[in-house]
Amino acid sequence: MINKVFYLEKFKSFQNPKIVWLGYSLVAITLAILPFIIEASIGRTWVRILDFALIYGMLALGLNIVVGFAGLLDLGYIAFYAVGAYTWALLASPQFGLHLPFWLIIPIGFVVAGFFGVLLGAPTLRLRGDYLAIVTLGFGEIVRIFLNNLDHPINITNGPVGINLIDPISVGGYALTRTQQIAGVNFSGAHIYYYLLLVLLLACIFVCIRLENSRLGRAWIAIREDETAAQAMGINTRNMKLLAFAMGASFGGVAGGVFASFQGFVSPESFILLESIMVLCMVVLGGMGNVWGVVLGTLLLAILPEILRDISSPIQESLLGGVWIDPESLRMVLFGLALILVMLVRPSGLWPSKKH
Amino acid sequence: MQKDIVLSVKGVTKSFGGLKALSKINLGIGKGEIYGLIGPNGAGKTTLFNILTGIYTPNQGTFNLDGKDLAGLKPHLIVKAGLARTFQNIRLFGNMSGLENVMVGFHVRTKTGVMGAVFRHYRAREEETNLRNKSKSLMDYVGLDPELTQPSTTLPYGDQRRLEIARALATNPKVIALDEPAAGMNPTETAGLRDLLVRIRRDGITILLIEHDVKLVMGLCDTVAVLDYGKKIAEGEPKEIKANPDVIQAYLGGELS
Ligand SMILES: Nc1ncnc2c1ncn2[C@@H]1O[C@H](COP(=O)(O)OP(=O)(O)O)[C@@H](O)[C@H]1O
Ligand SMILES: [Mg+2]
Secondary structure, three states, X not given: OHHHHHHHHHOHHHHXXXXXXXXXXXXXXXXXXXXXXXXXXXXXXXXXXXXXXXXXHHHHHHHHHHHHHOOOOOOOXXXXXXXXXXXXXXXXXXXXXXXXXXXXXXXXXXXXXXXXXXXXXXHXXXXXXXXXXXXXXXXXXXXXXXXXXXXXXXXXXXXXXXXXXXXXXXXXXXXXXXXXXXXXXXXXXXXXXXXXXXXXXXXXXXXXHHHHOOHHHHHHHHHHHOHHHHHHOOXXXXXXXXXXXXXXXXXXXHHHHHHHHXXXXXXXXXXXXXXXXXXXXXXXXXXXXXXXXXXXXXXXXXXXXHHHHHHHHHHHHHHHOOOOOOHHHHHHHHHHHHHHHHHXXXXXXXXXXXXX | OOOOEEEEXXXXXXXXXXXXXXXXXEEEEEOOOEEEEEOOOOOOHHHHHHHHOOOOOOOEEEEEEOOEEOOOOXXXXXXXXXXXXXXXXXXOOOOOOHHHHXXXXXXXXXXXXXXXXHHOOHHHHHHXXXXXXXXXXXXXXXOOOOOOOOOHHHOOHXXXXXXXXXXXXXXXXXXXXXXXXXXXXXXXXXXXXXXXXXXXXXXXOEEEEEOOOHHHHHHHOOEXXXXXXXXXXXXXXXXXXXXXXXXXXXXXXXXXX
């Protein structure tokens, strides 16, 4: 009881609506001007890196529904990203001469990827743990191999060459990848996509938090904690698992579509196993099951390797007097060491779910 | 006196490889009674629960609840029909709080889907508030503090057992099957459990009780059945069971007197 009173006293400021609103406004303003600060201080490429971090954020949040909430270890998640990306590429590029508008392709990508989620989830329903991981890994690879080989007998995906000249998202005839002048300020494509992706990511965060704190979220977590007990408490584990696969896949599908439109080009190379593992690392490192932890993990893992890329040569030069180790390899070594270190120090992630 | 049967088990048989864990079990559990199921370790009591709750399918035989045939149904449909259980080895959702565990129990009686969860429209909000309040009163009902936020596996042992009962009650069962709820409890906790079981019966829920504490069973149950090596060797009122020579011979004679 004493503890409780103390707790309330300590956090009174968090309950004052004025202070809460001030906090929200500060965060909003920071997020709004972030790309300009970044461009001015470290350059435009970093705005693009930030855009990709936001795309990874959507992927990690989707995977978190499957792995973090429902406890189903999925090693082939990138397949849904691929499905979303290719759906967009086929519906809005010269490949088939289709040029559907974005507001039609986004829902289509959402549904198609969700459908694939159910399709790949259904055969794995009886599998648990390691076996599930192996089968999903296989599914991820199958999708990539299909994309690689669907250029004959009928050419659908262009095979390893990939699909080029994909339409960007355009609003009222303005392509969002081009630099636009709005109220005298120049917004590059990377800037505009930053805002778009930010809105999408915030929507994903909102959906995840709402799902987690609902009847469905509780059912998923119950399955994660004890599948047999969950069944014995009246949860239709088959349907709930399929729902988790479908929701997770849909997030991946939307992320994939936006990625294709941003990049203007897709090929099977973007959807290798390493990418699945990367997204899984983001979820695990940040704190499986905790939405904010997952966002934090994503930002770190999407940005850290890029920082390492920039500093691995200068550091070598100053310490060893020359570039002795290929900066690209050194970067991955340092990255791996950082991951191992974090997992040793904080085994349940940087910002673990309180339910873990 | 003719009983009004709510759960009837007919000829249920289950083998694991060569081992016949249950052979041709017939039971008739009367509406509103506490029905005790006793027998030495390995007699097949838990196996029968696993069959009744759909975790195992019987090799032969059927069972029905209020006339509805349940054999072969998936566990969640059996819960929906009104048969809930607890586990001999406690199986709580470990990292969830006590209250959240009970809220999971309401899953089967609520409807909110993806749209309701994401947009929290009026009906979803109402359902959520409702089930949260009901879960809190269920925690009170079994004697637990609904405000506790610690992971449920860190609760004292006796509390975990009572939490499992609350979670099972949340599914709004006609029959609740309890697998050794007094195991590991001290005498005070056992007395509290006894009161709780009496209250549950008074509130119109039939109880099927597996229990090792013979004194508890004999004092509490309206009917008792005895299993031994997968066979039912006796069924009747506690005083008949105590006097039954087969039971005394097959099973801990000393403890019965
Ligand atoms: N899944 C299983 N596989 C093999 N044998 C089992 C299984 N479940 C129970 N048994 C066996 O069935 C018999 C009855 O076990 P059980 O129902 O747990 O007894 P009780 O609950 O009466 O102590 C035991 O011999 C046990 O070893
Ligand atoms: Mg047992």
